[in-house]
Amino acid sequence: MSEQSFLDHSHQRGFLECQIGSLLAALEHASRAERLAQAPGLLQRFDPRVRLIAMLVLIGLVVSTHSLTTLYGLLAAAALMAFVSRVPLTILARGIWLNVLLFTGALALPAIFLVPGDSVFHVPLLGWAMTMQGLESAAFLVGRALTAATFAGLTILATPWPHLLKALRTLGVPAVMVVILCMTYRYIFLLLQSALDMFEARRSRQVGRLTGAEKRHMLVANAGVLLSKSLHLADEVYLAMQSRGYRGEQHALLEFRMAPLDWTALAVLLAITSVAFRFQAWGLG
Amino acid sequence: MHIPDGYLSPATCAATYAATLPFLAVALHKVKQQLHTRMVPLLAVFSAFSFVVMMFNLPLPGGTTGHAVGLGIVAVVLGPWAGMLAISIALLIQALFFGDGGISTLGANCLNMGVIGIGVAWLLYRAIAANASVDSPRRVVAAALAGYVAINVAALAASVEFGVQPLWFHTDAGVPLYAPYPLEIAIPAMLIGHLGLAGIAEAVVSGGLVSWLQRAEPELLQSMAAAASSDANTDADTDSPSASVDWSPMRKLLGLLGVLMVLAPLGQLASGTAWGEWGAEDFADPQKRDEIAAASRNDPLPAGTPEGLKQLGTLWNAPIPDYEIPFLPRTVGYAFSAMLGGGLTLLLWLGFGWVLGGRRRRSSPG
Amino acid sequence: MTVPAFELRDVEYRYQGVIALAGLSLVIPQGKRVVLLGANGSGKSTLLRLLDALYFPAAGQVLAFGEALDARRMANEDACFAFRRRVGFVFQNPDMQLFNASVFDELAFGPLQLHWPAERIRQQVETTLESMGLAHLRNRAPHRLSGGEKKRVALASVLILDPEVLLLDEPTASLDPESESQLIDTLIDWGGGAKTIVMATHDLDIVEDVADICVVMQQGRVIAQGTPGEILGDEELLGRTGLIHAHRHRHSHSGGAAHRHHHLHHGTRSTMPGATSKLVWRPLPRRKPEDA
Incomplete structure (x- = not known):
């Protein structure tokens, strides 16, 4: 993925290495998340529904605030949350912040000069005017992207994915969607692994350099094999579902229970939200 | 993307x-x-x-x-x-x-x-x-x-x-x-x-x-x-799944989307800048006008209707009493034009399909 | 005498225009362990799918527990649930059978579909996880399981319904020897040995351990049936059906000279680790799960 994401962007030289690298990054992200979800941190103890709701509320706050102080305060809170949830800061820094800064940071940079307003500094020689408005708008964009990604990333890193998908049920997502999402999540890894195997097999036989056309041809052929495999997989999975009594009904067993800790978390969340909005209403920051 | x-x-x-x-x-x-x-x-x-x-x-x-x-x-x-x-x-x-x-x-x-x-x-x-x-x-x-x-x-x-x-x-x-x-x-x-x-x-x-x-x-x-x-x-x-595509809800929804795309800019025009931070009264204040101008990349506020809306403008001029297009930055005009154009194209295309479909239905009974 | 678990009469089945089963007749008695032997494409998998009412015959009849098994019967919810509860199917490729996001959900899927009460499902899932030695994998995602673990989870997801009949398609394919013997032990002990098992395989190694009855299939027909001793003793039959094969190899005892002859190996699986016969005998090339 060339865009902003939680995945590592280690840029490999070779074409096959590059394909393998990006597939491996996705698998590694998944296994890291699974490991951290088992860690005995604070965030891990909340009911998955509370974590999901908190994430949505906080991201909503990040997106709607007009105050840089609130925005960066939330970022600090997110970092603190990571600390008490035993999510190492290096993972946040390398897995999330670096990626956001590389993408959104680069994207926001020209805005410093392009947004019209009161100039605060002229770049020597070029004569470009850095504006106050430009700086602030870059700070908003980067701050929002950073903070929202941190909250989203923290939730994912601290929650087993199937739990998070099932928690969507409480937000009114229909059962059939939750079932499909769980199944999609499961088969992403099978298809990732298949794709990885194809590229690895090709790499072991590859001598010499591929031309652009050969690379495209090979990539499309691999995607084709994956497509046929997917169609076949859908047929077989349907049989396997029928064999265990599937008749078109969707069920998802929720195994969540709200504990006092969860209600406390919700209360704290409510407090943070109202304080943030008060702050804005007073025109502070 | x-x-x-x-x-x-x-x-x-x-x-x-x-x-x-x-x-x-x-x-x-x-x-x-x-x-x-x-x-x-x-x-x-x-x-x-x-x-x-x-x-x-x-x-x-x-x-x-x-x-x-x-x-x-x-x-x-x-x-x-x-x-x-x-x-x-x-x-x-x-x-x-x-x-x-x-x-x-x-x-x-x-x-x-x-x-x-x-x-x-x-x-x-x-x-x-x-x-x-x-x-x-x-x-x-x-x-x-x-x-x-x-x-x-x-x-x-x-x-x-x-x-x-x-x-x-x-x-x-x-x-x-x-x-x-x-x-x-x-x-x-x-x-x-x-x-x-x-x-x-x-x-x-x-x-x-x-x-x-x-x-x-x-x-x-x-x-x-x-x-x-x-x-x-x-x-x-x-x-x-693709073998039984029923088009009627799609048409309705696309129609709705088209209407919304047309209405959104119109609504903006009618109420000043509803979603913007500028209040309508700001436009009357010369000092604020300069600020707005500054915020619009120092383009002087267009004296007349922006090019993009000129032709379309005549269409809407009559039904909208407080037509404030001269005070809007040029780019807002572009945005509106884009949305209007998109919405109209969608509606036209749907209408066209509807007429054609109707003819086909009449010509092939059963 | 009790009714047989399954009875097939002149069953014909076509898959994408190609005949997969051609006038097949077979009786599977209750409480017996039946092994279906045959090379790839002999119709074993298709037969198992017919027995599980996933496919329905183009001609002929399938009876399950004395009643006709057809699309009309399975369209009725009660009859369908009753059948699904009695018959479980372990697919060859666990990646296709494990379609849930975690081991827990995988086990809960069948009971949920059959409308068991939530509390009973939770209990049953925990008990089954415990008894199959899978408790530590409870929240694990299927893609993080080893091949042997996947197979065990697939088996557990079927056994949780406590079926009377278990259908297995190549259960030992792509398992290491230890997982294979664990799996066989589980199957033999299951239900005190009183349950019906129908297993398709071309792994002759496991036949004698498991089977009461051997059925040999070729080109969509049953061509021989008998006790494991009878079938495994008939080298000509096994050669003709592609279950054993002649191949070149070196015997250490003959000074490293290569020669060509038939190989048959059975009954030495667990008793002679590293024996010469174990080393030289190779099962037929197995289909990779991806090609299945």
Whole structure:
């Protein structure tokens, strides 16, 4: 993925290495998340529904605030949350912040000069005017992207994915969607692994350099094999579902229970939200 | 193309969620009628497939690489409704688990790629492939073109969403609160990348995969061809999701979207700048006017109607009493023109289809 | 005498225009362990799918517990649930059978579909996880399981319904020797040995341990049937059906000279680790799960 994401962007030289690298990054992200979800941190103890709701509320706050102080305060809170949830800061820094800064940071940079307003500094020689408005708008964009990604990333890193998908049920997502999402999540890894195997097999036989056309041809052929495999997989999975009594009904067993800790978390969340909005209403920051 | 959190204002996020959800609701309703078939695993596996294909780095001429979303192939295999769901599911998983695309902006991403992208891809593929035989090269060309155009229309939609941000959402001092680049920067910046790199990647993948299907799974394309040649295929038991496409809810929803696109700018015109931070009274204050001018890249406020709206303007002049277009920055005019134009095109196209469809129904009784 | 678990009469089945089963007749008595032997494409998998009412015959009849097994019967919810409860199917490729996002969900899927009460499902899932030695994998995602673990989870997801009949398609394919012997032990002990098992395989190694009855299939027909001793003793039959094969190899005892002859190996699986016969005998090339 060339865009902003939680995945590592280690840029490999070779074409096959590059394909393998990006597939491996996705698998590694998944296994890291699974490991951290088992860690005995604070965030891990909340009911998955509370974590999901908190994430949505906080991201909503990040997106709607007009105050840089609130925005960066939330970022600090997110970092603190990571600390008490035993999510190492290096993972946040390398897995999330670096990626956001590389993408959104680069994207926001020209805005410093392009947004019209009161100039605060002229770049020597070029004569470009850095504006106050430009700086602030870059700070908003980067701050929002950073903070929202941190909250989203923290939730994912601290929650087993199937739990998070099932928690969507409480937000009114229909059962059939939750079932499909769980199944999609499961088969992403099978298809990732298949794709990885194809590229690895090709790499072991590859001598010499591929031309652009050969690379495209090979990539499309691999995607084709994956497509046929997917169609076949859908047929077989349907049989396997029928064999265990599937008749078109969707069920998802929720195994969540709200504990006092969860209600406390919700209360704290409510407090943070109202304080943030008060702050804005007073025109502070 | 995957818009991250923080680029779009809450109002834009809410609007795009509101525009997307009816489509997904209808899609889900359609899918629920096929739950007794292999629909559930097919959707799941296909969402996973499109997710994995989005990770391939396709080498393009000139030493660059591009990513395909798989709009063309998903539309061809799943049809519009299931296709919308599959892309939206892939986008949800990308946003939740891989941070690729934001959560507040998920509605916008689903609208651009899922609803608009899949819709355009399906329409184009259907129009071009029409009655071509299953192994015809025309199907490959149709899929490639469908993918190319679809990804570009999706990118255009995204760039309009970006581009209106600095105009509508900024502080009193002119600090853009979200994506800072106006339409005249956002649109070219997005389209150059997509007309070139991402579009070609999409065309190669979509065309290539349809050509693969012609060789490996011709029976799948067969059911597609059957669906494309008869609009009134109501075989409820059919296993192919694309074989039983009912168009009427799609038409209604697209009609609604068209009306909204036309009404949104009109509403803006009627109420000053409803979503902007400028109050209507600001326009009367000469000092504030200078601020607004400063916020509009120091363009002097246009004295007359901006070019883009000049012709359209006469259309709306009469029905809207407090027509404040002279006070609006030029780019807002462009945004409105773009939305008006898009909405009108959509409505015209639907009306055209309705007239044609009516004639066909009358000419073929039974 | 009790009714047989399954009875097939002149069953014909076509898969994409190709005949997969051609006039097959077979009786599977209750409480017996039946092994279906045959090379790839002999129709074993298709037969199992017919027995599980996933496919229905184009001609002929399948009876399950004395009643006709057809699309009409399975369309009735009660009859369908009753059948699904009595008959479980372990697919060859666990990746296709494990379609849930975690081991817990995988086990809960069958009971949920059959409308068991939530509390009973939770209990039963925990008990089954415990008894199959899978408790530590409870929240694990299927893609993080080893091949042997996947197979065990697939088996557990079927056994949780406590079926009377268990259908297995190549259960030992792509398992390492230890997982294989664990799996066989589980099957033999299951239900005190009183349950009906129908297992398709071309792994002759496991036949004698498991089978009461051997059925040899070729080109969609049953061509021989008997006790494991009878069938495994008939080298000509096994050669003709592609279950054993002549191949070149070196014997250490013959000074490294290569020669060509038939190989038959059975009954030495666990008693002679590293024996010459174990080293030289190779099962037929197995289909990779991906090609299945």
